[in-house]
Amino acid sequence: MTHYSIFSLLRNAMGYHQDWQQAWRSPDPKPEYDVLVIGGGGHGLATAYYLAKEHGITNVAVIEKGWLGGGNTGRNTTIIRSNYLWDESAHLYEKSLQLYEGMSQDLNYNIMLSQRGVLNLAHSLGDVRDTKRRVYANKLNGIDSEYIGPEEIRELVPIINLDPNIRYPVLGSSLQRRGGTARHDAVAWGLARAADARGVDIIQNCEVTGFDIQNGQVKGVHTTRGDIKAKKVGVVVAGHCSVLSEMAGFRMPIESHPLQAMVSDPVKPIIDVVVMSGAVHCYVSQSDKGELVMGAGIDAHTSYSQRGSMHIVEDQIAAVCELFPLFSRMRLMRQWGGIVDTCPDASPIISKTPVDGLYFNCGWGTGGFKATPGSGWVFAHTIACNEPHPLNAPFALDRFVNGNLIDEHGAAGVAH
Amino acid sequence: MFLIPCPWCGEREESEFSYGHEAHIVRPEDPEKLSDAEWANYLFMRTNPKGPHLERWVHTAGCRRWFNVARNTHTNEILAVYLMGEKPPKNLAKEPVKGAKS
Numbered sequence: 001m002t003h004y005s006i007f008s009l010l011r012n013a014m015g016y017h018q019d020w021q022q023a024w025r026s027p028d029p030k031p032e033y034d035v036l037v038i039g040g041g042g043h044g045l046a047t048a049y050y051l052a053k054e055h056g057i058t059n060v061a062v063i064e065k066g067w068l069g070g071g072n073t074g075r076n077t078t079i080i081r082s083n084y085l086w087d088e089s090a091h092l093y094e095k096s097l098q099l100y101e102g103m104s105q106d107l108n109y110n111i112m113l114s115q116r117g118v119l120n121l122a123h124s125l126g127d128v129r130d131t132k133r134r135v136y137a138n139k140l141n142g143i144d145s146e147y148i149g150p151e152e153i154r155e156l157v158p159i160i161n162l163d164p165n166i167r168y169p170v171l172g173s174s175l176q177r178r179g180g181t182a183r184h185d186a187v188a189w190g191l192a193r194a195a196d197a198r199g200v201d202i203i204q205n206c207e208v209t210g211f212d213i214q215n216g217q218v219k220g221v222h223t224t225r226g227d228i229k230a231k232k233v234g235v236v237v238a239g240h241c242s243v244l245s246e247m248a249g250f251r252m253p254i255e256s257h258p259l260q261a262m263v264s265d266p267v268k269p270i271i272d273v274v275v276m277s278g279a280v281h282c283y284v285s286q287s288d289k290g291e292l293v294m295g296a297g298i299d300a301h302t303s304y305s306q307r308g309s310m311h312i313v314e315d316q317i318a319a320v321c322e323l324f325p326l327f328s329r330m331r332l333m334r335q336w337g338g339i340v341d342t343c344p345d346a347s348p349i350i351s352k353t354p355v356d357g358l359y360f361n362c363g364w365g366t367g368g369f370k371a372t373p374g375s376g377w378v379f380a381h382t383i384a385c386n387e388p389h390p391l392n393a394p395f396a397l398d399r400f401v402n403g404n405l406i407d408e409h410g411a412a413g414v415a416h
Numbered sequence: 417m418f419l420i421p422c423p424w425c426g427e428r429e430e431s432e433f434s435y436g437h438e439a440h441i442v443r444p445e446d447p448e449k450l451s452d453a454e455w456a457n458y459l460f461m462r463t464n465p466k467g468p469h470l471e472r473w474v475h476t477a478g479c480r481r482w483f484n485v486a487r488n489t490h491t492n493e494i495l496a497v498y499l500m501g502e503k504p505p506k507n508l509a510k511e512p513v514k515g516a517k518s
Contacts, residue, residue, distance in 0.1 A: 251462065
């Protein structure tokens with residue numbers, strides 16, 4: 001693997017940039033692997049990377065039915081934060097944020113992490129109290145978090161509408177200064193390149209059509225490119241996890257919904273933090289290209305169609321225009337949908353399953369991007385050691401049987 | 417956005433309706449005898465298929481009545497509409513229904 005640096009850039013500039021190596025190979029699948037990871041999004045690639053890096057397991061393949069990072073990894077609004085209410089979530093997302101902070105150096109790939117600060121607005125007395133409670137809970141967990149009033153919000157976001165007479169006035173906000181955004185494609189590509197360099201095979205255009213399960217033990221998978229044997233299989237397929245669990249013979253507490261996002265025309269820098277509101281449901285940041293990146297809520301109905309309904313976009317835009325009236329004359333440039341796997345308690349499942357050697361990492365719902373490295377890190381541990389890391393032990397599938405749910409609806413609002 | 421044929425009001429926009437999730441989940445007759453795993457299965461586990469899905473909708477901004485819909489979750493095509501208490505149609509690979517019973 002060529003080490004990326006200012007010197008490699010200069011050297012390649014001399015050769016008119018004709019000699020750059022491929023970032024990763026495209027090998028044919030081998031007949032057998034120690035670990036197969038199904039799903040070549042950020043979480044799957046992170047799982048393979050940390051299996052190789054932390055556990056020395058390099059006979060690993062990531063199989064992806066489409067192209068790398070082409071699902072929700074390429075469709076999200078790239079927001080990163082760790083200010084969750086409950087201890088279990090806070091520790092997991094904080095681990096992820098810490099991994100993000102060292103990721104560009106670790107992967108030798110610029111993921112363009114921008115810790116510009118994330119605001120979660122409060123619009124009512126109840127909101128204010130919940131927000132303060134969450135801020136205090138974050139502080140007790142050692143996570144940077146602060147509560148700010150309208151005057152400080154005005155300093156950070158001069159264009160926000162602080163009129164007390166709007167339908168949902170802005171009364172205050174939490175602020176996590178270490179939160180921000182990262183370049184989503186770079187996260188996928190950087191992880192793929194680093195995993196490949198450690199010997200992981202990344203196999204695209206290879207769809208799983210079934211599992212080979214004998215006596216309750218997984219032996220391999222059937223794919224559109226032939227059968228592949230594997231000692232262990234990790235499934236990280238977001239919206240399609242119910243489809244794969246059905247192939248394996250059990251059900252998941254998951255429903256798949258469309259989630260939409262959109263970008264505006266590119267404009268000059270106008271907002272340099274991330275603003276989120278769970279109550280009126282919108283989240284806005286500005287990309288390096290100048291587009292406003294905005295996310296909507298999920299459609300109520302389940303769907304695998306990767307497109308949502310227009311009235312959801314209308315609701316989202318109405319909320320944005322009330323908070324930022326000057327955006328009302330901008331135009332949307334693109335709008336798209338992805339399929340998210342929502343869990344009843346809005347927390348993920350990173351777990352062993354009823355089948356030995358088969359592991360599932362799913363249920364991230366609307367907020368998986370921020371967890372990418374942490375999710376891969378704990379899932380790699382779960383697969384390598386055949387038992388969860390203390391960080392993801394609370395996120396086991398059996399919590400739906402024993403009742404230890406991690407109800408993050410209230411903490412995260414609806415926006416993730 | 418797709419159109420849903422309400423059995424009473426005819427074809428209307430999806431935004432007039434509210435979603436009632438998976439249909440035909442029967443509340444256990446003798447709840448006290450259920451194990452934790454059986455409760456989890458009733459409360460949380462869902463089929464969530466990619467393809468034909470039996471689900472409930474209510475025409476919130478119309479007649480406010482509930483009914484069942486068979487919808488292909490991959491294409492959002494409505495395959496059948498049938499009343500509460502009715503059994504789902506057997507062959508769901510048929511042509512999608514246009515319009516509704518008057």
